[in-house]
Amino acid sequence: MKALGWWLMLVGSLRLASVWFGFFDIWALRLAVFSSTSMTEVHGRTFGVWTLLTCTLCFVCAFNLENKPLYLVTFLSFIYAFGHFLTEYLFYHTMALSNLTTVGIFAGTSIIWMLLQWNAHQQSFKRQQQQQRQQQQQSYFLKQIFVQGNGKIGRVWRARWISH
Structure with missing residues (x-):
């Protein structure tokens, strides 16, 4: 807080x-x-x-x-x-x-x-929203790699993403 x-x-x-x-x-x-x-x-x-x-x-x-x-x-x-x-x-x-x-x-x-x-807290909130959007985009990207990869590389990438 x-x-x-x-x-x-x-x-x-x-x-x-x-x-x-x-x-x-x-x-x-x-x-x-x-x-x-x-x-x-x-x-x-x-x-x-x-x-x-x-x-x-x-x-x-x-x-x-x-x-x-x-x-x-x-x-x-x-x-x-x-x-x-x-x-x-x-x-x-x-x-x-x-x-x-x-x-x-x-x-x-x-x-x-x-x-x-x-405006300080409003800017902080906007940064949080941007970070959430970036995380969602990265998550979507990694899910696509896993789905399309059907192999070892896709699973490794997804496992690394989840562990962080």
Whole structure:
């Protein structure tokens, strides 16, 4: 797994804690995120479901970095989350600066890293596809030698190909 994949796994794991707080410990969620406002249990559960979705995106994307639509949606989830928390701090005044800083570190790092790696995994995936096509072509070629050879040479070539 690539370093970005490990990072997304870490972020997804940390988001799981927020999911727990949203569903089962609204007081801790209020303290950790929305420290300047009151919250109801409905708000907590809504936050938990939304965070569970973004957590799922992180985990699935970590294992599928070459999937461009999934990569884009995961990237956008960081943009939306950071934008949401930024507006909560700037306009609604429901967050403390320290809480926004924590969110900003994780979201900002993820946004920048994913931007820097935007095409890197796609190119890696294309190389893998090319290698698979070459292997399929070589396999087909060697099968033809075996079928047409009907002799010792065809069997030797096929045996060498299979053993590698």
